Every structure is written in C-alpha cells, then in structure tokens.
Amino acid sequence: MPAQMPAVVVDGLENQFRLLKVWEAPDRDAFMREVASEVRGVALGGHTKVDAAFMDRFPKLEIVSSFGVGYDYIDAAEAGRRGIMVTNTPDVLTDEVADLTVGLLIATVRQLPQVDRYLREGRWLEKPYPLTATLRGRKVGILGLGRIGKAVARRLEGFGLPISYHGRNRQADVSYDYYPTLAGLAEAVDILISVAPGSAETDKIVNAEVFRALGPDGIFVNVGRGSVVDEPALIEALRSKTILSAGLDVFADEPRVSKELIDMEHVVLLPHVGSASVETRRAMGQLVVDNLVSWFAGKGPLTPVAETPHRR
Structure with missing residues (x-):
C-alpha cells in the first residue's frame, strides 16, 4: 500500500x-x-x-x-x-454521487451557499436576498451517460426536466435524445452536467466552444474529473458571463483550486466529496x-x- x-x-x-x-x-x-x-x-x-x-x-x-x-x-x-x-x-458509490450531483445543481441554480452566507452575515436584516435563477423550464445535458450519469438522469426526470446526452456512441437501450457532438448537446440545453471519466480522449473536451454553445443562461456542473474541463476557458466563461454559473466538485490540479474560481461569488465549489x-x-x-x-x-x-x- x-x-x-x-x-x-x-x-x-x-x-x-x-x-x-x-x-x-x-x-x-x-x-x-x-x-x-x-x-x-x-x-x-x-x-x-x-x-x-x-x-x-x-x-x-x-x-x-x-x-x-x-x-x-x-x-x-x-x-x-x-x-x-x-x-x-x-x-x-453510484447513488451517493448521483445524490450529490443533484444537490450541487440545486445549490448552484438557487445559490444556496451564498444565501446561507448572506443570512449569517446579518444582511437579511438590511434587505431580502436577490431573486435567483430556477430549474423550471430548463433542459439538461449529460456528458458521460454511464452508471452515475444514468442515476443522475433518473433523479432529474423526477424534477420534470428533459434529458439529453453525449458520449462516444448512442446507447440503444436509452430513450434520451443523443447528440453526436458535445457542442451540439451544449447548444440544445442550458444545464450541462459532466460525469465523464478522465482520459486522453476526454482531456479538456469541455472548452470555450462548449461554453459559448451553452450560453449566458447556462449552468455547468462537474462531478467527473477536472481534466475533462479546460479550466482557464471555464474561468473566462464565468468572468465574461458567457455562462451563468458553475457547480464544481472536481478540479484540474486537486487539491489546489484556482484562486480565480475561489474569488468568484457566483460559483459553488466542493472539495471532491461526491462519494464522501x-x-x-x-x-x-x-x-x-x-x-x-x-x-x-x-x-x-x-x-x-x-x-x-x-x-x-
């Protein structure tokens, strides 16, 4: 050992x-x-x-x-x-990670950590917290529809959200819409969830093109591997409001997390606790x-x- x-x-x-x-x-x-x-x-x-x-x-x-x-x-x-x-x-660990993924998505969309800090800092006494985005009316795309991806999809079906996916191949036994390109999936949805494993094939495939396709109302959630994301491109997309927000449980250089991400108030960051x-x-x-x-x-x-x- x-x-x-x-x-x-x-x-x-x-x-x-x-x-x-x-x-x-x-x-x-x-x-x-x-x-x-x-x-x-x-x-x-x-x-x-x-x-x-x-x-x-x-x-x-x-x-x-x-x-x-x-x-x-x-x-x-x-x-x-x-x-x-x-x-x-x-x-x-499938169910544990899927539960955490849904929780991270809700926390990102409804800004739960930020709202918690707002109350603790006594700012509610001054005025109500600003209105947040919503899950209502959104479409979800999943990158990596394996065991965990399918478990996430089943949970989100319970929220009434339509599901699409991208992977190496279309899965014959899956009824969700399949997109042969990741950019095509991102353009069709406004929530993109990555459950993809790290490999040479997936390295930095979530890039600037994907974030542009996801758009200014887009939410990106990553519980797979940090290597899947071009992290500088993600930081720039968040800074320039190319996308709305992100919820991240994994990072490019764990346990070191970019200061740019830490300093962003509108993202939710977790220390790789999906199965923890x-x-x-x-x-x-x-x-x-x-x-x-x-x-x-x-x-x-x-x-x-x-x-x-x-x-x-």
Whole structure:
C-alpha cells in the first residue's frame, strides 16, 4: 500500500495478507526497492501514479486494486499488456454521487451557499436576498451517460426536466435524445452536467466552444474529473458571463483550486466529496479488499476495469 487508505482497507488486508505500508517507511523509495521482489498486489487510492515505470519495479505484480471509480492515474492499458489485473470500485458509490450531483445543481441554480452566507452575515436584516435563477423550464445535458450519469438522469426526470446526452456512441437501450457532438448537446440545453471519466480522449473536451454553445443562461456542473474541463476557458466563461454559473466538485490540479474560481461569488465549489459519506466510503474500501481476496483465492477479480478483462 503506497499511501495510507481508510481503516477498512488497512484492517481488511492485514487480516488476509502481509501488508507493506510504504507510507510508514522513513525512506519510501529504499523500502520499495527492498520489498519489490515480494509484491504481488497493490492497493491504492489515487495517491500514486501507476505507469510502466511503477510496474517495472515489481516483477511479480499480479493485481492493482484501486479505490474509486475513476482510475486515470493508472495506465490500465499497459497493465493489460503485461497481464496485470486492475480493479476499481463501481456501483457502490453510484447513488451517493448521483445524490450529490443533484444537490450541487440545486445549490448552484438557487445559490444556496451564498444565501446561507448572506443570512449569517446579518444582511437579511438590511434587505431580502436577490431573486435567483430556477430549474423550471430548463433542459439538461449529460456528458458521460454511464452508471452515475444514468442515476443522475433518473433523479432529474423526477424534477420534470428533459434529458439529453453525449458520449462516444448512442446507447440503444436509452430513450434520451443523443447528440453526436458535445457542442451540439451544449447548444440544445442550458444545464450541462459532466460525469465523464478522465482520459486522453476526454482531456479538456469541455472548452470555450462548449461554453459559448451553452450560453449566458447556462449552468455547468462537474462531478467527473477536472481534466475533462479546460479550466482557464471555464474561468473566462464565468468572468465574461458567457455562462451563468458553475457547480464544481472536481478540479484540474486537486487539491489546489484556482484562486480565480475561489474569488468568484457566483460559483459553488466542493472539495471532491461526491462519494464522501461514511457508509459509501466504507463500501468502496471493502470492495478494494474483496477484489484482492477474491483474486488471490483463485476466483478472479470482482470488478475488473475494461482495459484488463478477465473471464472467470
């Protein structure tokens, strides 16, 4: 384990394996060189880049069990070429992230954090808070209609909002309107929600063109990956009122957040807490453990990623 993870992972793995806690070593590189020939599995939570050089260090490595749905910090294609399994933790966080997404959208449209600050500062005593925008009459576009994207869409259907989406391909079993280009989707809607994973394919695809298409009444919400957004273009779109507002749970250089965004009163910023409830994080941690236990029991991985397919 290169960096510390939740107690459910540490305790669960210590009960089953010899767990090498790299973060406790005075000299981490020296410690990893010392134990490299023994390591068959790695458990990590996004703190460590797993590329070809990392894999080269561990000649007996069989599996990397990752905490979270996104695994853009792992070169899973390279792992697949080497026969190294990569697993993640899908499904157990779907509802939590979808709930947070809807909450972030409402908070952004109705300016809930700003209203809260207004009251706490005693300004309600002076005059009522200004009127806000509304969800009524809006159309929603979703970038990345996977498990979480579909869960968000189902929730927003309950608000009476029409749903459209963009992805690599049209999904045959989905009734929502499909747009083959992201700019086309943005032009057709006034709320754009990104649930897209980080990858070379999605890097900075939400750009100035997309924000212009979204328009001056547009709301942008991102709960996927910060790398999907051209952050300087987003800042300029917010500054110039090319779009109305944004609600962001992810950023380009986490945990560092651009001062320009922090200084903007009309945006809502969260510190990547989409799945951050006690129950959900416990379930994610347990799945990290369960993948490793299942693999070393000879039963195969429970949740392999697409780049490293495995047939039981």
